[in-house]
Amino acid sequence: MNPLQILLLVLLALLPTLCSSAHLEVRRELHFPQLSGYKTLACDFHMHTVFSDGNVWPTIRVNETWRQGLDAIAITDHIEYQPHKADVPTKHSRSFELAESAAKSHNLLLIRAAELTRDTPPGHFNAIFLNDIKPLETPEFLDAVQEANKQGAFVFWNHQGWKGEEKGRWLDVHQTMYDKKWLQGMEVANGDEYYPTAHQWCLEKNLTMLGNSDIHDPDLRKESTSLDHRTMTLVFAREATLAGIKEALLAGRTLVWFKDQLIGREKLLRWFFDACVQVSKPNVRSKTSMYVEVRNNCHADISLEPTDPPKPDQSPNSRTVVLPANSTVLMRVPIADPAKPVAVNYVAKNFLIAPGKGLPVTLRIPSSATAEKKQGK
Template sequence: MKVALNLFITRNCSFNHSLLALLKLKIFSNKPDNICIDQYMKRFITQSLMNNLHKKKDVYELTRLNNLFTRNEINIPGFDDYRVLKCDFHTHTVFSDGLVWPDGRIYEAWQDGLDAIAITDHIEHRINQDLLNGDLNQSYKIAKTAADDMDLIVIPGVEITRDKPLGHFNALFIQDANLIEKEDPLDSLAEAKKQGAFIVWNHPGWPDNNVTLYPIHEQLITKGIINGIEVMNYKDFYPKAINWCVSFKKTIMAGSDVHCTISGMYRNRFRPMTLVFAREKSEAGIHEALLARRTIALFDGYMAGEIQILSQFVKSCIKIKYMKNSCIAVTNVSDIPFHIFNEDDSYMLPERKTIMMRIPANHLWTLENCFVKEDSKLSISINELRLQ
């Protein structure tokens, strides 16, 4: 474990110093994790009370600068009886080719306001294998301990990694990653399905910037092997893949595919994530929603989803109020901006803001940042929106 910690520290010199303190405390203490975290929070948070500054001492810890246990809440309403779970189903750790320890991924996700992540380390690509002890399930086990403390859901997974034309696939909700390691990637996919996995075709436009549906993918779709397709990954958006999801009835997905620390990647923007409309906050609830295709891909202000799901979601986010001057007040109650095209006018509706606009003669809007197909944006009648 000391070797693993040293590797983690050297590869993450820019990572939050507080997290390293927590990792040291956990690794070199025999106490349960929850006790270690309690001690950590007591040291770095409790002492920030102002009355401590009135006590004369040699060292004052400016703990208000510490944001490890500060969560950026993302306010997104659900609809009907569904709640929105913010999920990243594609992350990597030092147990494949990532630069972060598994529980570091949990703290990052909690800080970013997520409800669930999947640990999807590569089966075939493990650059630290000679340094780290543990099998293909080890990264999930480490992450799970931290996730339970943080009330975050972590989903077991792996990434089956081959060159095009096959490409990369995430297997989610697996039982034993070790059994999925096969020489033939099709055997790996078959074993994952045997374990009840939800299979995602990852970043279909990488690495050659060509989004191509090869015959092998058509075969996997026909056989029911592929359940979902990433239409957003890392910094890329693949509108063409939305068409495949709609045509083949596959779940629309987005994932960060994060390998390094995520804090420096997206700054004040959301990471790529999948909005899951679930009946309950649980692993089973997420699994059921993915199989039912109740998802929206979200990244950089753009959304992609099936028209029924996306339209219901927009209706839950936007409210209107009719004014006396042939205008309407339009309120966005979510943390997601909307780009509204209204006849010949274009409006930006920022997150948690109200704007004024004229009532369109046809009462129709086009949501320019809401994709239902490659070349089709969501259209909605203002008569369908809720009144304030």
């Protein structure tokens, strides 16, 4: 056998390895801070496949979300709405069964779930953490909701205002669900829509806030960026398990990542902000100002607006400070005395604690003397 033949045999032997390396699946991680005692899990609890009115096979949902850095999903095919039933048989748990193996191989948490799809009103509701979907196929809406709760499901109201506020109003049926503790949460954001009424109701009625994609078509994103990502729920769980996610949802430990906004309750948003933003020691340049590095440790941009009134020659937008995702900026801060610490007050405009209301925050900058002392100078 001549050298050329030997080389050819070696290349043929290596070909499968080379081909497999060229087609490795790549996951683009999401970077959100971990809060003390909790794991930050990126979740999407509302999506569809060909087993209702979606246009993809269930395993595709696993591939998409894993690639985009998510940790847990629920495939929520409609129970009552089956437009593909002439081609795809109605088997309510089939999408979960088909996706289960792929989810395990991708280390993605998969939740058995379904969407109750009745008229609006009363609207559409997701039931997640189900044991068996078939018993929810009942003539009466409240019977289905009761059955979901008997199974220990977490039930939330989807896209409350998708057909307008009149059809999305709070009715007796919703009050019945609320009084019986059959309703645990609401989507404050769904796909590209934000529902301020749902946001306010969650605050008033102590319902868990959720944001989900409700995706039907393929998602061609290869990664998530601050401005281009699916709507999702950040869950702060004690452990990265199905039980951990369920406990966190019932406790209301969630934030919604919607477009350029993070939405949630003030206490949790403030805790999250403090974990995201780090202020370095100052570098004093003059007696009237200092320069400090400010780090944003999360996957979302943060927009800060000073609380002090603008000067006559300033426009509001010119005063906004943007901390880009996973980046450090150098800020010039006016000072009266370089020997004293400085507290600068802002409103994080895109951290919504209520409809139209940003999170008040304070950046605390140590004095030069304090910084030098910490450095052992």
